[in-house]
Amino acid sequence: MSLDRWIALILLGFCVVYGYTAWFTMDATLAPFMKRNPIWPSTFPKILSILGILLSSIILLGFERNVSNTTGIDYRRLHEYKLGQAVLLLLLMVLYALLLRPVGFIFSTSLFLIFGSVILGERKWFLMLPIAIISTLFVWYLVQVVLGIYMRPLPAWIGI
Amino acid sequence: MLEGILLGLQTAFSVQMLIMVIGGCLIGTFIGMLPGLGPMSIIAIMIPVAISMGDPAAAIILLAGVYYGAIFGGSTSSILLNAPGVAGTVATSFDGYPLAKKGKAGKALTVAAIASFCGGTLGAVLLMVFAPALSSVALLFHSAEYFALMVVGLSAIAAFAGTGQVAKALLMTVVGLMLATVGEGTMFSLPRFTMGIMDLQSGLSFVTLAMAMFALPEALFLVLNPPKPGAGKREDIKELRITRQEAKSIAPVIGRQSIQGFFIGVLPGAGATIASFLGYAVERNIASKDEQKEFGKGSIKGLAAPETANNAACTGSFVPLLTLGIPGSGTTAILLGALIALNVTPGPRLMVDEPQIFWAVIISMYIGNIVLLVLNLPLIPYIAKILTIPRNFLIPYILFFTLMGAYIGQNNATELLILIGFGVCATALKFADYPLAPLLIGFILGPMLEDNFARSMQLYDGVAFITERPMTMVLLCIAVLLILLPSIRAKQAKIKARGIADGD
Numbered sequence: 214m215s216l217d218r219w220i221a222l223i224l225l226g227f228c229v230v231y232g233y234t235a236w237f238t239m240d241a242t243l244a245p246f247m248k249r250n251p252i253w254p255s256t257f258p259k260i261l262s263i264l265g266i267l268l269s270s271i272i273l274l275g276f277e278r279n280v281s282n283t284t285g286i287d288y289r290r291l292h293e294y295k296l297g298q299a300v301l302l303l304l305l306m307v308l309y310a311l312l313l314r315p316v317g318f319i320f321s322t323s324l325f326l327i328f329g330s331v332i333l334g335e336r337k338w339f340l341m342l343p344i345a346i347i348s349t350l351f352v353w354y355l356v357q358v359v360l361g362i363y364m365r366p367l368p369a370w371i372g373i
Numbered sequence: 374m375l376e377g378i379l380l381g382l383q384t385a386f387s388v389q390m391l392i393m394v395i396g397g398c399l400i401g402t403f404i405g406m407l408p409g410l411g412p413m414s415i416i417a418i419m420i421p422v423a424i425s426m427g428d429p430a431a432a433i434i435l436l437a438g439v440y441y442g443a444i445f446g447g448s449t450s451s452i453l454l455n456a457p458g459v460a461g462t463v464a465t466s467f468d469g470y471p472l473a474k475k476g477k478a479g480k481a482l483t484v485a486a487i488a489s490f491c492g493g494t495l496g497a498v499l500l501m502v503f504a505p506a507l508s509s510v511a512l513l514f515h516s517a518e519y520f521a522l523m524v525v526g527l528s529a530i531a532a533f534a535g536t537g538q539v540a541k542a543l544l545m546t547v548v549g550l551m552l553a554t555v556g557e558g559t560m561f562s563l564p565r566f567t568m569g570i571m572d573l574q575s576g577l578s579f580v581t582l583a584m585a586m587f588a589l590p591e592a593l594f595l596v597l598n599p600p601k602p603g604a605g606k607r608e609d610i611k612e613l614r615i616t617r618q619e620a621k622s623i624a625p626v627i628g629r630q631s632i633q634g635f636f637i638g639v640l641p642g643a644g645a646t647i648a649s650f651l652g653y654a655v656e657r658n659i660a661s662k663d664e665q666k667e668f669g670k671g672s673i674k675g676l677a678a679p680e681t682a683n684n685a686a687c688t689g690s691f692v693p694l695l696t697l698g699i700p701g702s703g704t705t706a707i708l709l710g711a712l713i714a715l716n717v718t719p720g721p722r723l724m725v726d727e728p729q730i731f732w733a734v735i736i737s738m739y740i741g742n743i744v745l746l747v748l749n750l751p752l753i754p755y756i757a758k759i760l761t762i763p764r765n766f767l768i769p770y771i772l773f774f775t776l777m778g779a780y781i782g783q784n785n786a787t788e789l790l791i792l793i794g795f796g797v798c799a800t801a802l803k804f805a806d807y808p809l810a811p812l813l814i815g816f817i818l819g820p821m822l823e824d825n826f827a828r829s830m831q832l833y834d835g836v837a838f839i840t841e842r843p844m845t846m847v848l849l850c851i852a853v854l855l856i857l858l859p860s861i862r863a864k865q866a867k868i869k870a871r872g873i874a875d876g877d
Contacts, residue, residue: 217541217805224544231551234566242563252830254561257823258554261547268544277540277860288804294597302596303793306772310789313780322773329769333596344766352777362425362781 216288221272228269232262301332317367322349374505377724381732384430385740393435394737398744401442403759406450407767410595411460412443413703413810414588418774420580420711421781429715430730434737436708441493441687441738444645445745446756448485448680453478453757461645461686464653464679471671483615484673485680486750488627492681493742495631496638496688500695501735503639504724508696511721517829517838521848523822525855526699529641530811532855539859542811545802549812552577553819572787579710581779581792582816586809587703588775589796594803596768615673623677626656634682638689641701645683645690652682688738694719695731699818703810706817713817 235258243253271277309325326345335341356362384390397419404415419439423432447462452469465485472481514522531542555566556576567573630652637648656678657668668675693701698720700706712719717727724731779792799809829838829845839845 215805216801217807220802220805220807221544224548227548228551231566239565247561250831251835252827254558254563254565256830257826258551258565261551261554265544265547265551268540268547271540272544291597295599296597299593299596302593302768302772303797306776306793307790309776310786310793313789314786326769326773329772330765333765333768335763335765341766348770356777356781362784 218273218275221269225266225269225273228262228265231258232266235259235262298332298334302329305329305332314365315369317369317371318353318364319349319366320368322352374501377505377728377732378501378736380729381734381736384729384733385434385736389428389431390434390733390737391740393431394438394740395744395748397435397438398442398445398741398748401439401444402446402449402745402756403442405443405446406756406759410591410771411587412440412447413583413586413707414591414771414775415439415443416704416707417580417583417588418778420583420707420714421778423711424580424714425781427715429712429717429727430733432711432715433708433730433734436711437691437734437737438741438744440704440708441489441684441741441745444683444687445486445489448489448683449482449753449757450760452481452485452676454760461649461683462679463646464649465676465683467653467669467679468672468675471669472673472676475671477671480615480619480673481676482753483750484619484623484676486746486753487615487620488623488630488677488680489684490742490746491627492631492634492684493688493745494739495628496635496685497735497738497742499632499635499685500688500692500738504692504696504731504735507692508721508724511697512725514721514844515829515842516825516832517842517845518848520822520825520829521845521852522697523699523818523825525848525852526641526693526697526701527811527815527818527822528852528855530701530814532859533640533647538806538808539856541807543856545807545809545812546815549815549817550819550822552582552812553816554823558820558823572785577791577816578779578783578788579714579813579817581783581788582795583707583710583813584775584779585792585795586799586813588771588778589792590800590803590809592768592771592775593796593800595764595771599764619673623673626674626677627681630656630678630681631685634685635689637682638686639692639701641693641699644702644704645686648686648689649679649683652678684742691734691738695723695734696721698723698821700814703813706810706814710817 235255239255239258240248240253243255247253305325305328309321312321323345326349327341330341330345353364353366356364357366385394400419401412401415404410404418405412416436416439419436423435426432426435444461448465448469450456451462451466452473455466455470469481469485472478527546528543531539531546553576555573557564557574564574633655634645634648634652637651638644653675656674657665660668660672660674664672664674687704690700690702690705693699694705694709698709698718700709709719717723717730776789776792779788780786802809830836832838833841839849
């Protein structure tokens, strides 16, 4: 089974869960006077769930002929691409999301930019360090002063 | 209309707006030039900046500037590197790159810039004529017609998605609509599909979703499959002049393609990409035999056609956005989201309630086109230096700006995890050839669609509004036809093909 049909299967599951919630559990909390309304909060989701189940089944059962890949990247040759780098960058992003608050904007962002380049294979430290630190400070200044959005610059234990 | 134009001139020619247009065009050109980054990612990254400015007119002018800057920048990388940054400029590389290889990169860039300028400007003139007319018609619409119109828009987007893609595009739209139902709706203050998670109470953020759908997958694709350094050797840019004869030969092409491109841009779902390919094909077919041979080998007509068409189509795509409040493409959907975030609802009332926004946007299009021609063309050799920045430095920054965009909007680190999660899903969908723009358009239109549906249901006490309002009925029939047409045509083609095979 090709990837698009696997995804259709997953989406079918999603639509079924969505539909189950809309059809069977959502109306339980509805106030009695609202039940006289021609439209309930669950009406639109109910319609959507039927459409979603229908469409994902059409793709899953292969009613529509699949045409060749147009995005220029083929998942069947995924191992030939730089998959490791992509996964490491994603992990780095998750780490950044978790560290942004506790460690503060300046440290976490500089480290993110430096390690991002390192993962991609850059080793010119004398370029990476100053560029990362200067651009971090610049962005922090822009966000904090120009846009006026507060971002904790330093780790929580240092203050501010 | 005249007072509107004057009001627009007054707003658009303030110092702040001029800075917005120039800044937007420059930023758009810079980032649009990077291969693999489309206008949608760039606009998505710029949204937090635009929203935090607080002025809707300035915000949409900035974002519109970024939009046409990106298309212009995309054509530069198509010509110089044969690496289109934007799908709408793929057709530009057919003739632009061969010209550059012949050592005429400067000339190719000039032709592209002039064609873009004319396409954009003529498009803006048409927009000025058609948008007010359409919006006065749209004022007659009720919520039932709005509901039907949105259904037509969404199904047209799916219908134009291409063969074998209709069901996928429709499914993506439905998933987008489903995601839009998460959180508390406006009609009923009842949390839906939040799974008891407090963070989902206010729904998913559209900026996060836009980043996850466009910016993150595009950046990941750049990591996975870096453009081969050998594929495009950068050509030197010299001699920007074109001769009078060349100008004469491309003038009719530009005239035709501006009009054709504009009207293709107005249709929902058919944007700059289709306009540029169609423009290229049409011009090749009507060219003389000798000129036809030149196409694909460095014909300036073949370069001017897609460039004019894609810029005119960009302008055309503003018509449904500004008059009906219905975006026809991913990019205008993002613009719509930004406007809603700034408490402006585009639609027929926009022209009446906030004429300064409506007209300032149109006037800013002229200014933007002039900026692109006057400022960017002489600067192109320097701006093109950005293409030499190594990707090892570039990609972490793209990812960082993607994350920042989502963070600034919500000031919430959970948003970043949602972004990464959706980004991974979007990358998988992109691998399997699912179009992502319909999902975002569905997500943005979802609340409006449901509100209008709910209002008509309440007014007519049920689904009677479909049968009692002929206009609604007609629109819904058009929507059904739009969805069925591609499959009927495919079936006919199959039968025909079989017939030919049998005959042999």
